[in-house]
Amino acid sequence: MISLEERRRAIADHLRSKKYRIIIDGKIYSADELAREVESGSEIGMKLINMAIRGALERYAKQSTGSQARDR
């Protein structure tokens, strides 16, 4: 089980490795700025972390449904 701290670090590292700029809540953030928001646990940062957690859960559910179907 990945901890919140590890997840934060993983998202921040991932953002820094990309050259994206993200418009969130009407503001544009560079990858670096957003990585700092994620690390500090600000409202915007937490929003992104929650998106990543919900996304991971959906991906996991999809994968397990797929593998169950393959096992049958």
Next chain:
Amino acid sequence: MPSKVLVARPEIDEATRIMSRDVAEEFVRLASSMLYTAIDLRDGDASRAGFEYAVKRYGPEMVALFSHGDADKVIGWDNSMLDTSNAYLMKGRILYLCACKSASTLGDKLIEEEASAVIGYKDTLTVVTQGGEMLEAFKNVLRKPSVILMGRTVGEAYNETLSEYERWIEYYDQADPLIADILRSDRDALVLKGDENARLVPATYIIVANTTAVMQVMMVIMLIKILISKTLNTVKQ
């Protein structure tokens, strides 16, 4: 009379400039190519006064707003362009609110004021750009409700937009999961309120129908002429 489509895209800052250029522009282009009367409100014209004036003057069947938003409003050039206090102006119209959160409280109010239907976002809309341009995935999903201009119902447009989200999510689940997660969040914020069977009648259909009618009248006139000339010939003989 061709249907009218009003697009408002105030370029207040960099985020709205990107939205205007990468998404709204395509709406205007498509509306014009489908022979709708496209009313394109930009910058100062996309103020509250400019917006209300254009709605009253042209009576558009569809209104598409591209800007910042909040639960109860869509922001215009200098103030809120559409909010709960002027929602009554949208009675009978189809709306696409491409702005954060505006399809929540404002969306409900619009339906209460008898707008035909509203497609929009009930929560934060997050968009990823690279090199000053929106990623193709975000351009495609945000432009997708434009299928209403091709005669699809609002319900069909909503479902096609969800399918477009799914297509890109599947791609980014492999290519870059964080982008997939952002797309999932936008997908979950997308809502449809009101009559899912509402639709525009594409201007091209009206022109084709009218052309057929004109051709039918011309054929009847020609037949009458032939009959008259034959009758005259018979009388002469």
